[in-house]
Amino acid sequence: MRASNDHFLIWILCALCLSSSLSSGFTPDDNFLIDCGSSSNSTVGDRLFISDDFSSNILSNPNGKSLSTTSNVSSSSPLFLFSSLLRTAKIFETTSKYNFKIKKQGRHWIRLYFYPFVSGNMDLSLARFSVSAQNITLLKEFQMDSGSVIKEYSLNVTSSNLVLTFTPMVNSFAFINALEVVSVPNELIPSSVPTVEKLVRSLGNRALETVARVNMGNETVSPNDDTLSRLWVADGPFLMHNDQVIVGKFVSNLTKVNMTRDSEIMAPRSVYGTATQLGADADANANVNVSWSFDVDPGYEYLIRYHFCDIIDLSLRSLSFNVYVNSWKVKDHLDIGKLTSGILGAPYVLDTIASPIDSSKFKISVGPSNFHEYSAAILNGLEIMKISNSRGSLDEPSFDLDSKKVSNVKVGLIAGLVAGLLVAAVLATLVIVLCRRRRRLALVRHSKEEDNYGVNGRESKYIIGSVGFSSSKIGYRYPLAAILEATDHFSESLAIGLGGFGKVYKGMLRDNTEVAVKRGTSKSQQGLAEFRTEIEMLSQFRHRHLVSLIGYCDEQDEMIIIYEYMEKGTLKDHLYGSELPSLSWKQRLEVCIGSARGLHYLHTGSTKAIIHRDVKTANILLDQNYMAKVADFGLSKIGPEFDKTHVSTAVKGSFGYLDPEYLTTQQLTEKSDVYSFGVVMFEILCGRPVIDPSLPREKVNLIEWVMRKGRDQLEAIVDACIVEEVELESLRKYVETADKCLAECGMDRPTMGNILWNLECALQLQGNERSLHLKESSSQADLSNSWEASVSTTQFSTGSAVDIAGVSMSKVFAQMVREDMR
Template sequence: MRASNAKFLIWILCALCLSSSLLSEFTPDDNFLIDCGSSSNNTVGDRLFLSDNNPNGKSLSSTSKVSTSSELDMFSSLFQTAKVFETTFLYNFKIKKQGRHWIRLYFYPFVSGNFSLSLAKFSVSAQNITLLKEFQIKSGSIIKEYSLNLTSSNLVLTFTPIVNSFAFINALEVVSVPDELIPLTVTGVEKVQNSLGNRALETVARVNMGNQTVLPDNDTLSRLWVADGPFLMHNDQVVVGKFVSNLTKVNMTGGLEIKAPRLVYGTATRLGADADTFVNVNVSWSFDVDPGYEYLIRYHFCDIIDLSLGSMIFNVYVNSWKVDHLDLGNVTSNIPGTPHVLDTIASPMDSSKFKISVGPTNFHEFSTAILNGVEIMKISDSRRSLDEPSFGLDSKKGSNVKVGLIAGLVAGLVVLAILATLVIVLSRRRRRSALVRHLKEEENLGVNGRECNYTVGSVAFLNSKFGYRYSLAAIQEATDNFSESLAIGVGGFGKVYKGMLRDNTEVAVKRGTSKSMQGLAEFQTEIEMLSQFRHRHLVSLIGYCDEQNEMIIIYEYMEKGTLKDHLYGSELPSLSWKQRLDICVGSARGLHYLHTGSTKAIIHRDVKTANILLDQNYMAKVADFGLSKIGPEFDKTHVSTAVKGSFGYLDPEYLTTQQLTEKSDVYSFGVVMFEVLCGRPVIDPSLPREKVNLIEWVMRRKDKDQLEAIVDARIIEQIKLESLKKYVETAEKCLAECGMDRPTMGNVLWNLECALQLQGDEKSRHGKESSSQADLSNHWEASVSTTQFSTGSAVDIASMSMSKVFAQMVRDDMR
């Protein structure tokens, strides 16, 4: 008995030593800890905060005892002093190692004499990323934690007071963290890969299940993990969650203390009231979040329960989405106590809550569920912001007092205002009725019994939940009053200008040319479509403006312009074959998300190279959703609608039947693929008659002696034959006459990624292989499918006169 006790004590000591070594294994290259406003250094736990030796600003000390929450008691000394700034102030840090860093900001609005920090209102930014916008804290203490990927040797934290106010900070940290802490890409709940490489994160929640707080001293990255008790949702019928602890069972390997400390994995909240009870409900936690952002959600699991019955197979949820069907034993190689981390990206959509749940599956009657910890991190948006108020709502606070005062002083004006309002309402009702009648006639489908959500002259999106409404003055300032020198494009809707917002965000501003009924319908459609989704391969909506009869949409700026401009018709450098493949893959991902990312498919209806934009890294994003349509109901196969799109890209089946499906986008994308391969326009009336239509020309040119004329001469030496074969096969399948015979965008994406893998890193086909022109020709003949393209189809222009070609193109532009 004594011998067994001695072995147990030795095992415990070894575990403690291992824990200690893991906790100390990471030493940050950058470790700036500043007690702002303090004249002396301050030790907090095992960390030393240096005094703020900057002579600028005012240094204040609290004249009363600091009151903090129990979790923040250890930081109380940091909240006793503060640095105050009445003008814009910069903290400048010299960074030794680029990469991910914590930025932690400490705030406590104490009173010092006649000075109250609760009156401060200010903004904070770093690396041109808005961390806090018009921030004000009335009471209590708070630590704001951010994770930024620093890419230079200098970090500037900017504190900017609003007019007639000031800024303050009690303490701050800038600390480097391990590169593996935040992955470069994460698969979201929509099963779409999201890039986090250059995105800033804000910690919204970091919770340790098992209802135990883990202090920064017990975390190798000095993180605070709060207890999950306050977040746990209760069920009236049964005690769903049970707190458990078993530190001795945790098997920390591979430096996993970077993701979370041993104390997190050694405690958990499990499903069921006791070890032998299994209930068919979920255990859930509720967290407050800001709508309109994406969030990185990190789940921490560790099997620390000794089960006499059952298994660790369960479902993981966020809100109504199932993140994973998790077999904890399988993912940890059935090694007891091994931690497992699950990352996903989700958006709360219209809600301001995240409901995190784990629960049993229908297939494992005696399974239980467990969660050890969870982290929720807000992801910066396309405006490089983590905290941006809605435009047009800035002055809402205090408006009741002003309105009451004005009403008391000039009561007589109220009557006049009411009369004027009645006149405007009646006028708008007449115009709105005309608009609804027009839309019914245009689509021949009515408005489905819904009230039209916009009015001529002042677009009022009554039920929308999308981005921000900008003033016309702000847009004029951003575009130098729509200077022609900033014009970067023109389309059927109007001109596009490059602009610069006040926060130095580069934007593209699309300005409608008229208030035609069709233009207004496209204006609303594009904004409503863009507001429903956000994806790395879809151009993001930043805002809109509908003042003074304007129709203006503001997008993220795409530095490299359109794919079309890089293929032909400009002096831009030619794209390599590898770049073209990457662009096709990205575009396919964007379209696949449109078709599958929501309950009903979104059909783009105008897929073409002019609507595929490239950012500074040549990453492709699909743009221009003015013609988009919501897909058919679940019991329908298509949407019946008037034919719209661009000549040369139109699906012949849609053109003849007026029945629109997702496969219409697939056809247009097949045209894009051949346009990318051949490097020439889809319709070129300047060419000889047999070459005018690209698709017909390509399908006729399968002979050996004419193959060189089909593939863009600038890339033919770069293409690996296996990659070309897969690419051409995919494009031809997209162009099948019958929509049922075409692949889905998911299948297209898979095949394009396969073509990309087959291409590999080879730069020159002829330089590394003995393939001749005959090899390429034989490949072409072998890869051509049995799909036939009738020269008498609706898209045939070979038999049309040039006047008809141009007339059709003009009609298309008018659409």
């Protein structure tokens, strides 16, 4: 009997231990909680923060000053819970370090608490300092004017010590109210994550900074209710409105959550038990997405983590929906039931990496899936974490031209010293370069296509021959050191774009030439193929409406292409998604004409056509005078032989712009570019993205929406920025041309020459209609003569034509041919 009782007691003890283990969640191996500047310990919830006065073995500068205040953080602030920690601070007037002995290597959280209070004659808002840890810059020249904040970072600690360094700026000081260094479960941050472009990024040694941690359902979750002591703020302030109405509905159902230890690590029950929902019973506008907006720093990549848990009663509907960040579709037809193996109420986490190319904001959206007739959409929680850049920084100061000049002077001095040891080699290189340049100039001067070379009338700087390419190609191979100097070692503050090939940076060569530098992400076979294709294409073809190649670099496995710098950026940025000024209707017509000239030259400028294969507004750049130039030839393809009608090749291009005939048959022709150009024309006219998931379902796809509107509702589709200045006849000619470009069969589409002809006509009609408004009392004969005079003095491009009485079409055509041959 006693033995039986002993077994029963053992069973009870085991059960209690198991229960304790489940309730306690995660116990960190390293758990440093420091109340800085305090003379006593402080308790926040069930966590004990130790005074750094009792931690002299951790703080390297025990002479740091302690400061205190009686003021409290506002009771409405999410940080009110930490008021006891924020009443004191440690002040450092010299570089100071906290040195933590690490028991277990791996991911650790560093949390820094800041509250710039005033005490006596000390105002902490005047502090300006930097903070680093393990060679990672956490804060650079940091300064807080007011408020309070917790900065949270995730570092992969790879040694037995973690040193946290505070460095005051000149004539300033540093401060800290409290800090944490806590180990976290290894499974919290995956080793690699796919990007929105479906590439895989490694996070192994990258540091992260928490930018946003939000609980949907508009409820704040306290650190006391989180296994890992995280603060989750309510999503209400981040929700975006649709026509002044919030389309999301807050729901809560904690009893439906089926938690496990692993899901407790990702987020607490109180996060998975609440949600913001969009669906048929949530709002009448069920055909739109529910969206949230978050401010982020441009120039960085971000880990975005979506938390899902099915806590709603679907009845006859299906919980299958789409997930977006900005215009990217992260997940199509996300079905939580399938992803959780049918376990009801089981949490699901979706990770992706994205970069806010066009703005300093992320728009997070969930919306209905077309896969189901009736579909709800929910989001339970969201985390956004900044990823450290290649220089090991999470906080780059804004680019300063003066500081760059100082940096360049230092680089120049070092380079001069090194050059002194290599004078002979440098002189030999210069002799070779000069000889090649003379040879190239001699060839160019005797070339029949002399006017096609150079940029804006300037002499071209290219030499014959390039390493790794055919000797018949024209190019210039730049040393990596020169490119690093030009881009300040690829500073994120100089990043001006991001594409499938890699990032684009603004650079300045030593001769003060501004350039755009495109750096490939890796030397994969696909990336290498695009790299070679673009250099060879741009080396052969020169035209005023094609972006010019300056050079390239393939040292140390780099794939770098250098172009002329286009000051006004992409056409896309002047249409939507940025704060750049909108283009007038006349400017848009001229941009269309310039782009069409560039494409027409590609299609007809050599014995074989060159098919661009990625025509879109992001690949049309504008110079300082808003002249359009076609760019990005990485996907370009040489056209068919004379006895062939097409090139059979795998489908490549950009979603929304792809020729449906090419998509289904894999048969590529110049008419595939024509289709894409038609999409671009409507994008220019309407001033909106080709695909915009934030719009109502019937407007998501631009081309489908335009086609539904029809020719009787032309004015309804025109961008509001230009609707008052567009003349009806010009608009009709433009839309008629764009509509023909989108013909289902490629044979029915016009050539780029025909498109040019019609675009010139639309531009003339725009000018003529204005004269009609100004001269309503004039006779019809006078108007006809005025129109004829305006046409006869206008320069046309190859393939443009206007059906105007009294104008000799043969003379106009001859003039157009001469213009395009230049």
